[in-house]
Amino acid sequence: MLRFARRRLFFFLFTYVLSSLIIFFLLRVLPGDPAKVIAGGREAAPEQVAEIRAELGLDVPLPEQYLSWAGNFLRGDWGKTIAFRGADNRDLILERSRNSARLAFIALALSVPLSLVLGVIAGLSENKLPDVLISLLTLSVVSLPEFVTGLFLINTVALRWGRGPLASAIGWWFPASSAVPANASFGEMLPALWLPAIAATLVLLAYISRLTRAGVIEELKRDYVRTAALKGISRRSVILRHVLRNALLPTITVIAISISWLISGLVVIEFVFGFPGLGSLLIAAIERRDLPLVQSIVMVTVTVVLCANLFADAAYALLNPRIKLE
Amino acid sequence: MMTPASDLLLEIEDLTLSYRIDKRWIPAVRNFQLKLARGQVYGLVGESGSGKSTIAMALMRFLSGNGRVESGAKMRFAGEDLLGKSAAEMRAIWAKRIKLVPQNAGAALNPSMRVGPQVLESIRAAIGIDGVEAERAMMRMFHDVNLIDPEKVARRYPHELSGGMQQRVMIAMALVSNPELLILDEPTTGLDVTTEAVILDLIRQLIAERDTGVLYITHNLGVVAQLCERVTVLYAGEIMEDDRADDLFHQAWHPYTLGLLGSLPRPGQNKRDALLHPIDGNPPALKDSSHACAFAERCAFAEDICRDVKPPLESLPDGRAIRCHRWREIRDGELHLVADDSAAAEPAHEGRAQSLMRVADLTKHFTVGRSLADVLSHSAPPPIRAVDGVDLALNAGQALGLVGESGSGKTTLARLIVGLQERTGGKLELLGMDIRNSVRERSPDVLAKIQMVFQNPQNALNPYMSVRDAIRRPLIKLRGMNPGDADAEALALLRSVNLRADYADRFPGELSGGEKQRVAIARAFASDPDLIICDEPVSALDVSVQAAVLNLLARLQDQNGTAYLFISHDLAAVGYLADTIAVMYLGQLFEVAGREDLFQPPFHPYTEALFAAIPVADPRHRVEATLLSDALPSAQYIPGGCRFHTRCPRAIGPICEEEEPPWRDAGAGHVIRCHIPIEELTEAQTKSAAGAAMD
Amino acid sequence: MLPIGQRITASLQMIKALLRQPASALGTLIAAFFLFLALFGGQLAPYPNPNDQSHNARVSPTLDIGSLQFGEHPFGTDRLGRDVYSRVILGASSIFRIAGLGTLFSVLIGSALGLLMGYRGGMFDEITGRVIDALMAIPALLLALVMVGIIRNMDFDIGSWQAELSNNVVLLVIAVLYVPVVARVARSATLDIKTREFVEAAEIRGETTAYILFREILPSVIPALVVEASLRFSYAIFLVASLGFLGFGARPPSPDWGLMVNENRGGYYQLTPWALEFPALAIAILVIAVNLMSDGIRRAVQKSA
Ligand code: SF4
Numbered sequence A: 001m002l003r004f005a006r007r008r009l010f011f012f013l014f015t016y017v018l019s020s021l022i023i024f025f026l027l028r029v030l031p032g033d034p035a036k037v038i039a040g041g042r043e044a045a046p047e048q049v050a051e052i053r054a055e056l057g058l059d060v061p062l063p064e065q066y067l068s069w070a071g072n073f074l075r076g077d078w079g080k081t082i083a084f085r086g087a088d089n090r091d092l093i094l095e096r097s098r099n100s101a102r103l104a105f106i107a108l109a110l111s112v113p114l115s116l117v118l119g120v121i122a123g124l125s126e127n128k129l130p131d132v133l134i135s136l137l138t139l140s141v142v143s144l145p146e147f148v149t150g151l152f153l154i155n156t157v158a159l160r161w162g163r164g165p166l167a168s169a170i171g172w173w174f175p176a177s178s179a180v181p182a183n184a185s186f187g188e189m190l191p192a193l194w195l196p197a198i199a200a201t202l203v204l205l206a207y208i209s210r211l212t213r214a215g216v217i218e219e220l221k222r223d224y225v226r227t228a229a230l231k232g233i234s235r236r237s238v239i240l241r242h243v244l245r246n247a248l249l250p251t252i253t254v255i256a257i258s259i260s261w262l263i264s265g266l267v268v269i270e271f272v273f274g275f276p277g278l279g280s281l282l283i284a285a286i287e288r289r290d291l292p293l294v295q296s297i298v299m300v301t302v303t304v305v306l307c308a309n310l311f312a313d314a315a316y317a318l319l320n321p322r323i324k325l326e
Numbered sequence B: 001m002m003t004p005a006s007d008l009l010l011e012i013e014d015l016t017l018s019y020r021i022d023k024r025w026i027p028a029v030r031n032f033q034l035k036l037a038r039g040q041v042y043g044l045v046g047e048s049g050s051g052k053s054t055i056a057m058a059l060m061r062f063l064s065g066n067g068r069v070e071s072g073a074k075m076r077f078a079g080e081d082l083l084g085k086s087a088a089e090m091r092a093i094w095a096k097r098i099k100l101v102p103q104n105a106g107a108a109l110n111p112s113m114r115v116g117p118q119v120l121e122s123i124r125a126a127i128g129i130d131g132v133e134a135e136r137a138m139m140r141m142f143h144d145v146n147l148i149d150p151e152k153v154a155r156r157y158p159h160e161l162s163g164g165m166q167q168r169v170m171i172a173m174a175l176v177s178n179p180e181l182l183i184l185d186e187p188t189t190g191l192d193v194t195t196e197a198v199i200l201d202l203i204r205q206l207i208a209e210r211d212t213g214v215l216y217i218t219h220n221l222g223v224v225a226q227l228c229e230r231v232t233v234l235y236a237g238e239i240m241e242d243d244r245a246d247d248l249f250h251q252a253w254h255p256y257t258l259g260l261l262g263s264l265p266r267p268g269q270n271k272r273d274a275l276l277h278p279i280d281g282n283p284p285a286l287k288d289s290s291h292a293c294a295f296a297e298r299c300a301f302a303e304d305i306c307r308d309v310k311p312p313l314e315s316l317p318d319g320r321a322i323r324c325h326r327w328r329e330i331r332d333g334e335l336h337l338v339a340d341d342s343a344a345a346e347p348a349h350e351g352r353a354q355s356l357m358r359v360a361d362l363t364k365h366f367t368v369g370r371s372l373a374d375v376l377s378h379s380a381p382p383p384i385r386a387v388d389g390v391d392l393a394l395n396a397g398q399a400l401g402l403v404g405e406s407g408s409g410k411t412t413l414a415r416l417i418v419g420l421q422e423r424t425g426g427k428l429e430l431l432g433m434d435i436r437n438s439v440r441e442r443s444p445d446v447l448a449k450i451q452m453v454f455q456n457p458q459n460a461l462n463p464y465m466s467v468r469d470a471i472r473r474p475l476i477k478l479r480g481m482n483p484g485d486a487d488a489e490a491l492a493l494l495r496s497v498n499l500r501a502d503y504a505d506r507f508p509g510e511l512s513g514g515e516k517q518r519v520a521i522a523r524a525f526a527s528d529p530d531l532i533i534c535d536e537p538v539s540a541l542d543v544s545v546q547a548a549v550l551n552l553l554a555r556l557q558d559q560n561g562t563a564y565l566f567i568s569h570d571l572a573a574v575g576y577l578a579d580t581i582a583v584m585y586l587g588q589l590f591e592v593a594g595r596e597d598l599f600q601p602p603f604h605p606y607t608e609a610l611f612a613a614i615p616v617a618d619p620r621h622r623v624e625a626t627l628l629s630d631a632l633p634s635a636q637y638i639p640g641g642c643r644f645h646t647r648c649p650r651a652i653g654p655i656c657e658e659e660e661p662p663w664r665d666a667g668a669g670h671v672i673r674c675h676i677p678i679e680e681l682t683e684a685q686t687k688s689a690a691g692a693a694m695d
Numbered sequence C: 001m002l003p004i005g006q007r008i009t010a011s012l013q014m015i016k017a018l019l020r021q022p023a024s025a026l027g028t029l030i031a032a033f034f035l036f037l038a039l040f041g042g043q044l045a046p047y048p049n050p051n052d053q054s055h056n057a058r059v060s061p062t063l064d065i066g067s068l069q070f071g072e073h074p075f076g077t078d079r080l081g082r083d084v085y086s087r088v089i090l091g092a093s094s095i096f097r098i099a100g101l102g103t104l105f106s107v108l109i110g111s112a113l114g115l116l117m118g119y120r121g122g123m124f125d126e127i128t129g130r131v132i133d134a135l136m137a138i139p140a141l142l143l144a145l146v147m148v149g150i151i152r153n154m155d156f157d158i159g160s161w162q163a164e165l166s167n168n169v170v171l172l173v174i175a176v177l178y179v180p181v182v183a184r185v186a187r188s189a190t191l192d193i194k195t196r197e198f199v200e201a202a203e204i205r206g207e208t209t210a211y212i213l214f215r216e217i218l219p220s221v222i223p224a225l226v227v228e229a230s231l232r233f234s235y236a237i238f239l240v241a242s243l244g245f246l247g248f249g250a251r252p253p254s255p256d257w258g259l260m261v262n263e264n265r266g267g268y269y270q271l272t273p274w275a276l277e278f279p280a281l282a283i284a285i286l287v288i289a290v291n292l293m294s295d296g297i298r299r300a301v302q303k304s305a
């Protein structure tokens, strides 16, 4: 167990460092000089470019740049924004992350139970009607790009229905725009969260429910299920005590993996709804060529993804007796 | 032998079972019948595709969704009609009265649940007791199946138990409700011979104490002979013959039964004494054939009538049932299997034995789980010592057999010699030259000289390469032939393994297991090697096909003067094919002997146990064997001293635990590695053999 | 030596199995229809120049489903007077080219890498594996956005090539983005196949690594790769559309579906809802169709295995 934990932790750190290297070099080595960009492009005066280079620390060798950047990141010194009137990167990112996390939380709270239920029902009725319906649902409606569903929600639910007799109710619950102030409290933000959260739920639903279904179908074929049935216990007990116990274990990993998926989806959803989250910040940062800000945002998401994976691994190992001895 | 009606536990009549395949219902079992009395042990023997497991599932009313029982069948269990039972009634029967012990106990236990709760669940469903009472019942049962340290076992997860222990748990779970009927479906398949012997002994003992009727399903005639009173032989879903075990094994009247018995090498039988009688052809595929004898395609006695009229199942007055048009002729001795009694010739060059290969102090230690993390943190568990100092010599044209349980390191040894794995120490000489570690470093000449036949024909051939290409490739690659010559030679090779020329254009998916293995053998011979390593070449094949492949190997060896290293867990198969036999245990050799010497005292104590564990296909030859415990130590933590001392029935005290035993010479190249002197071994073993014979 | 005959029969069987499932058959058919549009859009569109602004602006769709009358502007015109119908048809080609070629490159590179990782094993595998893990820790869309954003900003000297280049940037990004995923799939399939004894038989014959990888192992890995490629293709379409929508794909005024959706949302939606709805519908239908198709391919491959 200890060995396992140590191994996992080692891999976590190793991967983390590698990811940061990739992000760093992606942004530094790819042709294109951030200083030149900031100074105004092709016509920029060379002296001005040099000045900005020095300011950003771009005039020292790359390994040194990486180390000082990584050190600053770990210390929490993420620099000042270029694009947002010199606001502190860290404050900006943390505030936006919190908003995105609220959205993600609601999306997970809605999608995980729902997709588990759908997946289990589909798996237990393989190739029968409920399964076919659920498969079609998850495959089609739910595999739409987030901006299509997002726009549908805005244009149809919020705008069209919002004008009908239920206007006031729908209007409060489902405002067409989620462009609330970034520093609003959870309560204030709640109405603005619903529609984007529903769009995000759909992103995960398909993924988690299909893998759950596959897990259930696979477990049902195993010999131990027959053993359990031939004990003469009810089908309910066979499924609850034996099948689901094994089928749902890998789902932990699936959910962790889907976090990365969800983050991608949130970028689009926040953009569509104008929600002040990390994703919309990223797009703004890229558009305004604020590379240090971009770097820090990506590092934060990588941290979240890797922590989720680590957590899932640990949970899986704790719950799955077969891993302990390794 | 009529059974009184009151004793009748299970009565099946006219049971026909079909499977839905491509929208058609195809019968898998036809007109099956069975009368099983209380306390009787009934064997159901058949190869793959015979429908034996389907019968078991139908009997439990647990057929999968694409299977069904055709109308007209009768299944009465203790006087009750099983087919009329509702799902709830069947559940009650499953809970208490009919129990199944399946093959592969490891998969039959829930991997994420401790063993105890799984058994308790069964107890609760069967007897309706709970809590301490149930736990006590479980412990009693665990004790009855000889599980050491039952409390600990109950707290374990299935994967933490050995195969033998898992099967004991399954048996405990089945017997705890004192069922009226116990179905054992290949309960020892996949276990080592030594473990199999222990489990069989346990089963025999447990059912002797009870009044349980037992249906024992297996492909292994030896096991049936050792355990069953009465046997039904199934082929392609039909009963071929049904009789008391003693009569069946000594006076079989059905050509199929005769064929099966003839294709089994008896322990000690060698190709030079007499060749086996294989059954021609392939095991049956599931198809609709209602107008011929199911066995006609493979039967040596088939006549026109066999192909036109299906023989009826005749019940004879002495209780035997048989399905054959010609059983009377066979009974009266008018028909014999045209025995190819010509034994294989002695190899011509045996006199001036030329040394082919020498292996000295060969070792292979596997480092365990050495990942990036371990390398960087300088911590690694001890290595697995799979091969731990083996010396071996092999002459040209000689067949050397290598036996041992799984985990003995015999396959690793083979892979070291062929170069698929790199040795960590020792020397390997071929024709007096040192040869390199791995195939990557060996020259084409050396590669051509050593070839291999693998265990699993399913995987031995590339599914996307035709038979022709598979055989041509080594001809081109290793013998430098041009494609035209290679083509002609490939056809010649196909002929030499008894396959028609039109097989050249087939793909592996279109071949049966036996045919694939023939192609693999042809491919191995293609480079004209001096040495072929056969790693369990027949153990994945059906019994009826094994003999043909063994005979083929024997013939090709004599024709080509090739040396074999023949690896098997099956002492009888090794004894049949090999001239010299080496016994391996936990990475080391324990005994090397000529084929005449190995099967009689003196034995190494381990060889003795292996020998005793073989289930002999003869009910009159039931031995009370010296049984080994089923706990093979891990090659990662090999016991000190004699590495066999933890299981050795003849251990003579501290010396065995502390000192490595010496090699002792028993004459004529027969060597034994044991602390017990040869004379004492001979004496003790001759005595116990005599004792067994007197029983 | 390649069993071409067998390969063809196997493919035909798979296509048959694919078409036997109604949903996947429908998906395949629709995807094929879009491919047709992508190939021959230039001939099919009533106004082959997507930026022809000579029409009246904000014409409502003239398509009448009941009588199957297309009219002059079946999908209407946008606020600049461009024919939406033509733009939707012409937009098919770029999405197919980018997603298709991007997927193709990633599958080619990824499978070669995965085969090598799986077969070689050891430190090479472990280290490459870690790099793949590290790449995959960055959410796909973020990585794509960052790469597109940077490459697009990198050089101002290209001038008029810029629009063309930015399309190819997305293609490049897709190729890079999916290499790790494909490599993983290929690697695990290879790990399974390489322990098969026919591979060892080839090693015993002294075959070269290239021969073993491509002649012995690859044929058995292809089914898994086909499934993965079809799945990647559906994700790629998804991604191209999303990037276009976010303004990181094609540059205006190209008839990119995602871009068209973006250009016509918000206030413009009130004026010309059709200019948003038809490209959105096209994306939705294509994504669903490709998804159904790839699901069918997965089932067909599983069945034949
Ligand atoms: S009926 Fe004919 S073919 Fe069948 S077993 Fe008897 S002799 Fe052989």
Ligand code: SF4
Pocket (backbone or CB within 6 Å): B605, B606, B642, B643, B644, B645, B648, B649, B650, B651, B652, B656, B661, B673, B674, B675, B676
């Ligand atoms: S040395 Fe001792 S333990 Fe080993 S085989 Fe001989 S008697 Fe048994």
